Amino acid sequence: MCISILLPIFNEERYLVECLDSILAQTYPDWELLAVDDQSTDSTPQILQDYQQRDARIRSFRNPQKGVIPALRLALEHSTGALMTRMDADDIMAPAKLELMYKQLVAHGPGHLSTGLVEYFADAQLGQGYARYGEWINKVNREGRQWEEIYRDCPIPAPCWLVYKEDLLRAGAFEPDIKPEDYDLIFRFRRIGLKPLTVPEVLLYWRDHEDRTTRMNEAYDIQKYFRVKLPWFLELDHDPNRELVLWGAGPRGKTFATMLNEAKVKFRWVCDNPKKWGQQIYGVKMEAESKLREFGPMQIIISVASPIDQIAIKALLDELELKAGTDYFWFC
Incomplete structure (x- = not known):
């Protein structure tokens, strides 16, 4: 053959x-x-x-x-x-x-x-x-x-x-x-x-x-990869019956937030920076990551690239008994 x-x-x-x-x-x-x-x-x-x-x-x-x-x-x-x-x-x-x-x-x-x-x-x-x-x-x-x-x-x-x-x-x-x-x-x-x-x-x-x-x-460049990822997520994995949560308020997080707004997709936004909690950024209120324990059914896009931070993030996700590829998705 x-x-x-x-x-x-x-x-x-x-x-x-x-x-x-x-x-x-x-x-x-x-x-x-x-x-x-x-x-x-x-x-x-x-x-x-x-x-x-x-x-x-x-x-x-x-x-x-x-x-x-x-x-x-x-x-x-x-x-x-x-x-x-x-x-x-x-x-x-x-x-x-x-x-x-x-x-x-x-x-x-x-x-x-x-x-x-x-x-x-x-x-x-x-x-x-x-x-x-x-x-x-x-x-x-x-x-x-x-x-x-x-x-x-x-x-x-x-x-x-x-x-x-x-x-x-x-x-x-x-x-x-x-x-x-x-x-x-x-x-x-x-x-x-x-x-x-x-x-x-x-x-x-x-x-x-x-x-x-x-x-x-x-x-x-990295921005072009972002432009490929998010539309495919919305087509293949996004569950509109669950809240969508964006985790991370750095440059990557802000890029994805902008794209979600452009796509008219509602989302909640969490980060680990107390200085940002309560602020309205791109029209979305920033919340503490600890608030995830209070959320209902959700899907999480993780835009935090630091390997050390990802370890802490994974620990909280395990505590919440969330499953990779279904409940949360690493975007970097």
Whole structure:
């Protein structure tokens, strides 16, 4: 069964050869690579041409419309495989990546998604944020809590999933013009009910470097992630029969409060800062977090990022016997 690898590329001459070599080294041989050059100005087109001549499984295309989403659409349009995955041109596949995900996915059939563990690396020093994210995403995937943790951050690596083509199309593939496109797609996988499966091995070596798209492109800044999270929460998990509570009055909390007001969703707002208690902020009265003990049925959005504060928050939530992913949701 052929696996179609969708690979959008823009100016990746420094890393593209390593990426392509890792694909050629796969232990699973039945794959095709649809590589789309997103109007690169470096030697990317020549590298693709050279590899295409070396191996008939590689096909490259020039993207007539600039952007990663049109590039992914073009790759999908030319794909012939029954199974779909994507890859980033600055990352490296472990040799058994496709084989292990293929075996796992085919054993369970359509309606499932296969992923695996990742290992971040860097040419220089690995950023602490990426290191923490790598530890978090591996923990979530080992424990099978992808959908429970989906609002904290993207729980499935964009270059490390495998699905049936029919499921990708059912989820809307790359039709929405929404960025971060990888995060939005994972929400759509959840919406159609895909069940995540995890290969408990490192399948992807994820490169951090100074020119990484998520560092350089404003379409991937933290505010854009917020703009993806909240609408999906309101569609997938919000229970209008329960009070909605926003926990946290820092910059993140204020962003979510603004968005809830824009969506005309009523909410109560709690924080641990006595100076703010009783104040009207954005038209909502700020209350003490201890007041949660007096609230009725509720759902809580937690916008507090401090790991130390999150420990205290979790203790109170446990005391109230609230359940993650149903009664409360970590948004950072």
